[in-house]
Amino acid sequence: MRLEKCYICSSTVYPGHGIEFVRNDAKVFRFCRSKCRKTFHMKRNPRYLRWTKAYRKSHGKEMAIDSTFEFERKRQRIQRYDRELVGRTIQAIQKVDAVRMKREKDYYKNRMKQANKQVQKTAVRELEKGISLIEPDILRMNEAVKARETVQQGVAMVERDQLSGSN
């Protein structure tokens, strides 16, 4: 049993799910659900559909080139069954997966760093444009802060007097 990827969205197609379509040129396409199957028959290119992994990878939203992907390539050579080899492979899979996930996370973080700058820029621009909307609130806030400071100063003065008085 082998878990295949959906041709359109690249999600895993588990046994019992989806449809396998054999074209007349003997090329096989696997679909995870009818949504993907129907887009295929509409002749849509997954590279232009935002919800597919193909789009995300081709537009740099997700890590597309990395050495960890080399491990998952399907080999045409048939391997003789070796229990030890299977055990080692399973351990290797776990290690490679962990490394890949960490790298993907870092890739995302790096990408979002640029996004943060953009968010701040937009926020500053919005503030400049809409300052009149919140000006009364800001003034009120400033008044409140000033009042609080005055009160605190007064309290400090009273405490000092009491201390000096008691002494």
Place this chain on the structure above:
Amino acid sequence: MIQIRTVLKVLDNSGPKTARCIGILGPPKKFATVGDKIVVAAEGKVYHGIVACCKVEKKRPDGSFVRIDQNGVILVESNGKPVGNRVFGVLSDRVKQPEILSLGRVKTI
């Protein structure tokens, strides 16, 4: 689901390119599917044929479905011997007749 009047694509090099189903062999039923023997008419002659692929989805033992893009038939004589000696294109995995499987396979581009 092949029935009478269905036009199928001939997948071997026996000569005709298309054949029309004119009867279904075996116990009486309305529809033939992959692996069934049918009677076809092609270029004025009557042959038997084995349905090689079918557009309707076929369920596999693991629960998945396979759909092939054409309805294909391999022409066969009444004694079961194939008329052609090469098969083109896609054959369903349900075709188990040894006479068919022993034919030369050519993959279409």
